[in-house]
Amino acid sequence: MTITSPPTVRPRRLRRNAALRRLVAETDVRPRHLVLPLFVKEGLAEPAPVPSLPGVVQHTRDSLRKAAHDAVAAGVGGLMLFAVPATRDAVGSAATDPDGILNQAVDDVTAEVGNDSVVMADLCLDEFTDHGHCGVLTPDGDVDNDATLARYADMAVALADAGCQVVGPSGMMDGQVAVVRAALDRAGHPNVAVLAYAAKYASGFYGPFRDAVDSQLTGDRKTYQMDPANAVEAVRELALDLTEGADIVLVKPAMSYLDIVRRAAEQATVPVAAYQVSGEYAMVEAAAARGWLDRDRVVVESLTSIRRAGASLVLTYWATEAAERLL
Template sequence: MFSNPTLDVPVRPRRLRTSGPMRALTAETRLAPANLIQVLFVRDGIDSPVEIASMPGQYQHTLDSVLPEVQKAIDAGVAAIDLFGVPKDEDKDAAGSVAWAEDGILNRAIAAIRQEFGEQIVIIADTCLDEFTDHGHCGPLSTDDFGVVSVDNDAAVEAYCKMAISQAKAGAHTVSPSGMMDGQIAAMRAALDDAGYSHVSILAYSAKYASAFFGPFRDAVGSTFTGDRKTYQQDPANRRESLYEAALDIEEGADMVMVKPATAYLDIIREITDFSPVPVAAYHVSGEYAMIEAAAAQGWIDRKAVALEALTGIHRAGATMILTYYATEAAGWLNQR
């Protein structure tokens, strides 16, 4: 008769995997609702929410419909929302000036949410111009002596400062410049302080890559953009550059720094976390969301399990804050564990 004698194996890591409670007891990473930031879009000129075709389950909201979404996030324990504005096409111009207009869609949305919810949730405002310019770039364009057209760095920074002040005035707790312009953090910090908003924090997009994962986002904000942003966003091949950019932003006064996208850049999240004295965020972007949704729709993956695994991996890499379209839903899943 065949027998299977016990092996002489004194070290058995499987002992700590024997049950759900044991695995929970020994888990090294604990993703929680408070680690999550719900990304929301508010669009001007619509009467009801519009589903984003390339991001199933995500919507461009009205000023009225966004409020219940914020309430859902609060009820689920989500720590913050990140708010993007989508203006009418006729309100866009070369400078993106509706971005800092008091009656612009983003500032109206910030004000409505702050009035309704006060300090119940952190309101992060996207502080960039790509949604507001008629050309879709993250700042005004200029042409050099050789006919090369590019984003005017310093003019863009000046616009970000005006935008940040208007967002702070509307009620944003945090402004979040994503344009990757040189010197933007120092200039915005000085502008906010001079305007009496020293209490408003800055979440810097310190390591934002010129990524193909951003594709569906352009549907979400109705972007008119063509071309690429390789002259101001980072090359996906580069690592040291991200560390340098993050260090510069921290030196200039960033209260938090971010890596975007997330899952293809876990090494960058970890390396920045290892030296950063400020919290590190990561943005689980539209393309990452869309790929999970598309595969799940085909029945190829378990949607919930894969989404939570992706978010846990981002947290494990070092991100204490994760901007994600799954935030409220994922928080609900975590609350049921």
């Protein structure tokens, strides 16, 4: 077939070579956009690989400092710390112990990287409780929202005292941001920021993370984390956290909830973060190990999709590796 009238509008003109594509790219991913989650476990003699998260380890305090140093050298914007204590109890006492593993890790990393990176910590009880839930339980086994808030307030102050610059309340308790903000201010930490897990879903993509923190959970968290079917509810949660004083709002997971990331970006007047969670990471690693996809290409593509949806920050286990390639 002969085309008698060739098209005058040719979008392909701007795709002809790498230089043109780079010139007109609408979205970029830079090292500063990335936050690296890190796990430290009390009592380890050497780093322990997490089988369901290839390339991720439970760190010793020494290896944590090195990992933090390497991430900062690569230009990673922030570090989010999680800890696995040697002992757990019903109220997560180790979370507020100044000599507990998470507070020690915050102090270690802050001493290692100073102001060259933003040191953040997960503010939740699930790693510290012997039942694995994110809060204090009632006698009949439900999570007691308001009793949990009191523990979050104490944990926020302990983390700030240890040197944490950003605390991340992630338990999805009603009113958690307001309580944490008030506790920090009362304790003389008005400059410690609150990264609110505003829309955290009861997702099936968290499985490998539970290996990483040696989770004690039985059952599920559906009474406090959000139903994956709901989007309007996420808008409500975001509005509440913003009203309560959140400095950053976060959507978790990221890749299966890009519509929620977009809604958050359109609604929020603060930066929006998104967490590329363990299951999203593990799926790519597993498929790449079988030769089913181009790993390096998919890593960057996945991060770009989260940024394109509107995230200012992306928490990802690929942060250091990706940053080294994006420099």
